[in-house]
Amino acid sequence: MTIDELRGTVAEFLAAHDPATIGRTEFLRARYAAGLAWVYFPAGHGGLGAAREWQAELDRLFADAGAPDNNPQANGVGLGMAGPMILAFGTDEQRQRFLRPLWTGEEIWCQLFSEPGAGSDLAAVSTRAVRDGEDWVVDGQKVWTSGAHLARFGILVARTDPELPKHRGLTYFLCDMTDPGVDVRPLRQITGEAEFNEVFLSGVRIPDTQRLGQVGQGWAVATATLNGERVAIGDRAPSRESGMIGVVAQAWRDNPGLRTAELHDRLLRLWVDAEVARLSAQRLRQKLATGTLGPEGAAMKITFARISQQLSGLELELLGEQGLRYSDWAMVRPDRVDFTARDAGYRYLRAKGNSIEGGTSEILRNVVAERVLGLPAEPRVDKDVPWKDLAK
Secondary structure (H helix, E strand, C coil): CHHHHHHHHHHHHHHCCCCCCCCCCHHHHHHHHCCCCCCCCCCCCCCCCCHHHHHHHHHHHHHHCCCCCCCCCCCCHHHHHHHHHHHHHHCCHHHHHHHHHHHHCCCCCEEEEECCCCCCCCCCCCCCCEEEEECCCCCCEEECCCCCCCCEEEEEECCCCCCEEEECCCEEEECCCCCCCCCEEEEECCCCCCCCEEEEEEEEEEEEEEEEECCHHHHHHHHHHHHHHHHHCCCCCCCCCCCCHHHHHHHHHHCCCCCHHHHHHHHHHHHHHHHHHHHHHHHHHHHHCCCCCCCCCHHHHHHHHHHHHHHHHHHHHHHHHHCCCCCCCCCCCCCCCCCCCCHHHHHHHHHHHHHCCCCHHHHHHHHHHHCCCCCCCCCCCCCCCCCHHHHC
């Protein structure tokens, strides 16, 4: 297939499925069935096995036709992390069950990884999953879980063998967030919102059919998930001057009386940084689509966090006293995070989390140093010790 043939396929689909006369869910289901969802996924799973770089053109064609989207901002974990992992590690039955409602937005997903005692050191998770017949019984606590209050399913890493070293005793599950024993509680942030949650799991029964990958393969699946997450977080600017750089550049154009030579110099430097990051993200997306992405996503995530925080700070400086205004500090439970929709004060506060979520910048610098640059690893005395014998 060529890109022109793809355009023709989209035109034929739109001629047969007028988005103005078909309901949102029905339209998205039909789009998935036609292979026009993830165009780079295999046929039968929402795709046509086409080139990953064609996805942007595909989405543009549907947007120009006024077609509904699949609510990507509310389901970033599902689309950017759970979906690719289910395709890569799931059974045929799991792919058939989960991929379509995930892509259409009928089922929102969250990520049950971090714990109070296992944040940067994810392999130290203590949430236990014990086999009981055809089920696993899960007990533990997760934290910083974005969108858990909206999610139908969560990708869950739990410890299934405490006798093994911490990286080898983990297994990966797909957890139904509506099951008995799942308790979601809000965590209010510096922005006033509660987009994050803590999740308590008490005797939650997960069928073995919702185990993703082999028993004990959890760390490998989790690492692949995190590599994809870091690209997804770092790839917030699909086109030139989109995302935060677009917001700040427009603020510069709209406020000529507030400009200074020093601010101009910093803005231009950040504009170049943002463009380099955007082009780098395109290359990483292509590697992700072919299944060859490694730890390079860590560098993308570090860069995104730095640029986002520097841009949001520059915006406040440019706006002066206008930047001190804050529209609303009420405790709300947002259904999506949109960095560009709120005021400058919100962007400044929310950007502080960019260097924490998806892996702290400190840990990701270690990943880049050791796994990308090949520098000597830091001494680690706990890698070969059974998890049960580690200090807690």
